Every structure is written in C-alpha cells, then in structure tokens.
Amino acid sequence: MESAITLDGLVVDRGGRRVLDGVSCAVPRGSVTGLLGPSGSGKTTLMRAVVGVQTVSSGTVTVLGRPAGTPALRQRVGYLTQAPSVYADLTVRENVRYFAAVHGRDRVDADRATAEVGLAEAAGQLVGSLSGGQRSRVSLACVLVGRPELVVLDEPTVGQDPVLRADLWARFHEMAATGTTLLVSSHVMDEAARCDRLLLIRQGRLLADDTPDGVRAAAGVPDLDEAFLRLIRATEAGHAGREES
Numbered sequence: 396m397e398s399a400i401t402l403d404g405l406v407v408d409r410g411g412r413r414v415l416d417g418v419s420c421a422v423p424r425g426s427v428t429g430l431l432g433p434s435g436s437g438k439t440t441l442m443r444a445v446v447g448v449q450t451v452s453s454g455t456v457t458v459l460g461r462p463a464g465t466p467a468l469r470q471r472v473g474y475l476t477q478a479p480s481v482y483a484d485l486t487v488r489e490n491v492r493y494f495a496a497v498h499g500r501d502r503v504d505a506d507r508a509t510a511e512v513g514l515a516e517a518a519g520q521l522v523g524s525l526s527g528g529q530r531s532r533v534s535l536a537c538v539l540v541g542r543p544e545l546v547v548l549d550e551p552t553v554g555q556d557p558v559l560r561a562d563l564w565a566r567f568h569e570m571a572a573t574g575t576t577l578l579v580s581s582h583v584m585d586e587a588a589r590c591d592r593l594l595l596i597r598q599g600r601l602l603a604d605d606t607p608d609g610v611r612a613a614a615g616v617p618d619l620d621e622a623f624l625r626l627i628r629a630t631e632a633g634h635a636g637r638e639e640s
Contacts, residue, residue: 399424399545399576400445404454407440407599414440416599417454422578422592427571429590430580431623437599438580439477442547445578446474459544470498473543477550479530481537483523487514490522491536498541508540511566513559528554535563539570546570548579552586564589587619595623602626 400422407415415437422428430438443449444456447464456463459471481490487509495505509518512532517525522533535551552560564586567577571591579590587593588607595603595610603610603626607619614622 397424398422398457399426399459400578401457402441402444402454403457405441405444405456406452406454407437407444407449408452409440409450414599415444418596418599418601419454420594420601420604422576422594424576425571425574426591427567427577427579427589428592428594429587430578430594430596431584431587432582432596434582436596438582438596439549441596442474442549442578442580446472446547470541471544473538473541473546475531475535475538475546475548475551477553479522479527479534481522481530481533484521486519486521487525487533487536488518490533491540494537495540500540500542504542505536505540508536511539512536513562526554528556528559531555532559543575545576545578548577550580550582552581552583560586584620584623587623595626597627597630600630602630 398421402418402420405415405418418441430441432438440449444451445458445463447468458468461468491509492502492505495501509515512535514529514532514536517529522530531551531554538546552563555563567579571577590607592606593603593610594601605613610622611617611619614625616622616625
C-alpha cells in the first residue's frame with residue numbers, strides 16, 4: 396500500500412536531549428494510524444516533524460511524496476495541536492467560516508464541519524465561553540473544513556465524554572474510507588483498538604509498528620494494555636543485556 400508518511404532514521408535533539416532516536420516507519424494512505432505512548436515519549440515531536448515545523452537532527456521525513464514542510468503541502472496537511480488554536484472572541488460559526496475561507500471553502504462546508512464535531516447547537520456561542528473539550532472540537536472543525544489529504548491530530552479526544560469520543564472515532568474512520576490519512580496520537584491505550592495500525596513509541600524509540608491484532612500476537616496476549624507492557628519490558632531487557640555485554 397502506498398505510504399502517506401515515511402520516516403527514515405529520524406533523529407531529533409532538543410535542549411541537549413535526544414527526543415527521537417532513529418525512528419523509521421511508514422503510514423499507509425487512507426488509514427487511521429494511532430501514535431501511542433506515555434506523556435514525554437516523543438509523540439508531539441514526531442508529529443511536528445511530519446508537519447514540517449520541527450528542526451530535525453538527521454534522517455528524512457516524506458509526506459505525500461514530498462519533503463515535510465514543503466510549501467506545496469500547506470493546503471494538503473491539517474494539524475490539530477493539543478492547545479486550541481481558535482479565536483476566543485469569535486463564535487464557533489465565525490471561527491470555522493473564517494478558516495473555511497482561508498482554505499477556499501464556503502459557508503456550507505463550514506457548517507457541515509461544525510456539525511460533524513457535534514457543535515451545531517453551540518455554533519452561535521463565543522468560543523471563550525466554551526469548555527476546554529468544546530474548544531478542542533472547534534479547533535478540530537477548523538482543521539477538517541479544509542478537507543486535507545493528511546490529518547495529524549495530537550490527542551484530539553482529551554476532555555471529551557465517552558459518547559463523543561466514539562462519535563469522533565467513527566468520523567475518523569469515515570474520512571479514512573474516502574481516502575484521507577489520519578495520524579492520531581493518544582496516551583490512552585484503550586483507544587489503540589480503534590486504529591487500523593499502531594505506532595508505539597517510548598523514550599523516543601519506536602517499539603512497535605503493526606496492526607492491533609499484530610501487536611497482540613507479537614506479545615502473546617489478547618489485551619492491548621498488557622501487550623504494550625510486555626513489549627516495553629522486552630525492549631528494556633534487551634537494552635540492559637546489550638549494556639552488560
């Protein structure tokens with residue numbers, strides 16, 4: 396399957412510390428790929444490298460056939476950061492319609508994107524009056540309204556209730572079914588089973604690049620939480636063995 400993202404030996408150093416250590420993987424087009432790992436594992440740094448806003452020490456990042464950060468990718472890649480990136484003094488509707496205009500979309504597209512993230516009833520409210528979870532959804536609508544080919548989402552379901560989380564994941568898979576590629580980060584392991592493919596990262600190293608079933612099979616357990624723990628322990632044991640030798 397053709398790849399939307401290809402990382403080859405990606406190394407990122409920041410503040411005298413190695414944040415990503417030789418990460419190599421590929422994200423298939425038209426898939427929902429989960430980037431899983433504990434806080435501080437390097438997930439956000441990897442995503443920043445994919446969207447071309449992170450200084451890279453070595454290695455390459457190719458996105459939709461071009462080097463990450465290439466100007467031609469700006470309209471093709473959408474990026475949702477952890478912090479809401481919207482205007483607090485505008486309404487939900489005004490925010491989404493503004494970003495729609497930036498991407499050459501119309502008001503119908505904006506209102507559709509607003510409804511898709513469950514904010515149709517709050518469209519007339521000022522963003523500054525919304526809860527943190529609602530603000531995140533406004534940011535998500537502003538990303539999705541441009542209909543990018545690749546969507547990079549940094550923990551998009553944090554602060555959302557279980558029903559809305561399920562609705563958002565269903566929407567992500569609908570997008571993938573039409574050819575959009577999604578890279579979704581999370582530190583909540585129960586979201587791993589919702590992904591087509593998983594990238595498990597810890598301390599800047601890639602521990603697994605497989606389907607959920609493949610991760611379970613490799614670890615020899617049916618539970619993904621336990622599978623991740625076993626992979627982490629096996630990797631740590633391997634590092635300790637090499638250091639002793």
